[in-house]
């Protein structure tokens with residue numbers, strides 16, 4: 348059974364809260380009632396560790412990654428990283444995102460099926476390289492793109508992910524092929540950080556690395572090279588496959604829903620963008636890129652009316668809360684209008700998790716999806732091919748089983 352079907356089965360059989368014991372990964376308690384989810388997201392972060400639950404990513408991301416830290420260290424790092432990702436800043440990335448989207452879309456064949464997922468991955472990688480890392484042109488861009496792709500490939504197959512879990516972070520770090528790849532990519536990242544530190548136009552630049560280089564800790568210290576390296580890698584791993592998967596699902600769903608696609612086209616051509624926003628929200632509801640988030644309990648805690656022991660992983664289930672019929676009538680239907688009729692709720696629409704661990708790149712991802720979809724529907728007509736695709740597990744995200752195959756003919 349696929350993991351999402353397993354969740355449906357357990358919910359039907361055991362209700363809103365159930366326990367799952369996984370070999371090598373401990374005990375997971377799934378919750379899908381919005382009140383229980385609220386308790387987890389607003390609970391004391393000293394007692395609910397998210398960083399510890401992500402430890403398997405340590406060898407790639409590094410010790411200082413915001414995704415792996417907990418308690419005050421996490422908050423300090425998160426505070427430094429929040430300003431560049433604030434919603435208000437997103438417009439600064441619009442031009443570069445549009446340029447990359449248009450270049451990519453214009454390259455697609457017009458007369459045969461295109462698998463969208465690899466195309467979207469190429470696009471989101473390019474956007475991270477340019478908007479987040481701020482690498483512009485030339486040799487450096489090419490070698491960094493090449494080495495980052497190779498590093499992402501280390502994580503790209505479920506079998507490799509299982510290997511990572513089994514061998515454990517410390518031994519993986521010393522595993523020679525792994526260590527050599529990380530050394531190659533690190534060399535390029537440190538070169539980029541060092542040349543940017545000395546760049547004459549640093550203060551005028553908009554990219555996220557340049558902003559982080561100018562950020563200061565509370566005691567006035569700048570971020571160290573190691574810290575910057577770990578955060579760049581974190582933003583790449585957290586922001587690349589996720590956004591590409593979200594976009595692939597949006598395209599797969601739109602190609603199968605001509606009326607919704609027409610309405611989106613009209614909105615993009617002269618509307619206020621509300622429908623575009625609703626399409627993105629509905630895609631992330633119906634096909635959540637990540638099915639759950641984790642918090643490891645440091646002490647026993649009462650959640651959803653039950654006392655849970657220390658050491659268990661509480662798992663708010665994004666997938667299950669997004670399918671509750673009392674919140675989302677006809678939950679299996681793709682109906683973007685629902686988000687025009689009613690705004691997304693903090694504890695009922697949670698594709699980006701929540702609380703002090705909510706995705707730092709949420710506004711960035713939604714903005715990026717809106718730019719790409721806007722350019723896509725303005726340039727191409729979409730048609731579906733074959734049966735509707737179902738969700739299968741890639742390493743981190745839940746992806747369309749055939750990679751979102753569509754026909755994209757010119758307008």
Ligand code: HEM
Pocket residue numbers: 397413414415425479581582583585586587589590593636637639640641698699700701702703704705706707708709711712
């Ligand atoms: C559709 C795209 C995306 C989805 C669905 C997504 C989802 C998530 C989720 C579920 C979490 C964990 C939240 C929690 O534990 O409560 C997370 C964390 C995070 N995401 Fe995203 N993400 C996306 C795009 C991005 C992008 C574009 C970036 C940055 C470029 C990014 C950076 C991060 C970071 C840094 C964290 C860790 C936050 C922390 O621990 O304080 N994500 N994301």
